[in-house]
Amino acid sequence: MDLSNLPLAYWLLLILAILFGCILGYFFGRKTKGSPMKDQLQSLEQANSALRKELENCMASRRELEHSGSPEQLPFDPVSARKALGRKVTQDDLKIIEGIGPKIEGLFHNYDIKTWQALSGLTVSKCQEVLDSGGNRFRVHDPASWPMQAKMAAEGKWKVLSRWQQEHLHGKL
Template sequence: MYAIVEIAGQQFKVAKDQKVFVNRLSGEEGDEVSFDKVLLTGDGDNITLGAPAIEGALVGAKISRHLKGDKVIVFKKKRRKGYKKKNGHRQSLTEIVIGDISLKGGKKAAPKAEKKEEAKAEAPKAEKKAKASSKGDDLKKIEGAGPKAAEALVAAGIDTFAKVAASTPEKLSEVLTEASSRLSHIVTDTWPKQAALAAEGKWDELKELQEKLDGGIEK
């Protein structure tokens, strides 16, 4: 039996006992994890499709180890400006071993009436969350954090400079990757340091630091 499952913003075709390298997951080595965004399962001639995910399906796995991928060279050049910049990047990865693939391990779909009640109950919460996020800091002031990256952080509850400063680069990268695979390439190594200066109001020191950065990466 095999399944196509979304893990940390990427889709994989997996089977039992298969080793898969995915974007860095939270958790320690040996921890059990499960993924419920199962898009398709196949068992011989029996194919089950989701819309987009299969309700109740789960893919279980075990974290084998954390590691970094091969170095990727990022080369930037501006025509007629005499500007060239070469940087290396190694993506943080997690190796997992696929366990059971279950079609009955997830939550059952709630009746339509219950869903309407849940929607009404969640509406005030969503409104409160929107108001709370409007009071957060402008995370775009962190070099390397564009509008989409800042939006992803706010959606994850990291809406102030202090919260960014208290996070690790690995955690920030995980949040961006889970929000969108298009954000998985962003390097967040200097974000906590930048955010700490911004949280303390040390704007001159922040400006001095950012002059030494290129897209949030130390030159």
């Protein structure tokens, strides 16, 4: 078939039909293609907004707790501590924490951390910083559980502390 014999009007009509089809396809494809993505984006933005509000509420609660002051510390009871741990315990003796010995206790004292309450308020990274200040010989120690153990001691939860120390040898979580 020889296409050169077709009149010019047929060529123009064919080009216009193709152009019109492309334009219609573009608009219909764009409208249906973008809609599910827009819906998904909108739902994710709503979820993000809800999570941000929840985070703000949590942060506000945390600030409120921090500003309310430290909870009243229970009076130290050496009899119940000795009964639960099986050894003599003096108040704010950091060595009862599994993994802390006399030298590490000295490092904490250098940072003015001398009570169970003070140790319980530290982050693990701060405990690691205290250890690092002592040099390479303290590198083998893992302070991950020390604030938690100190909190148990500060709250007078001697049986819980004793059970935890028996279940977790060498203070490892």
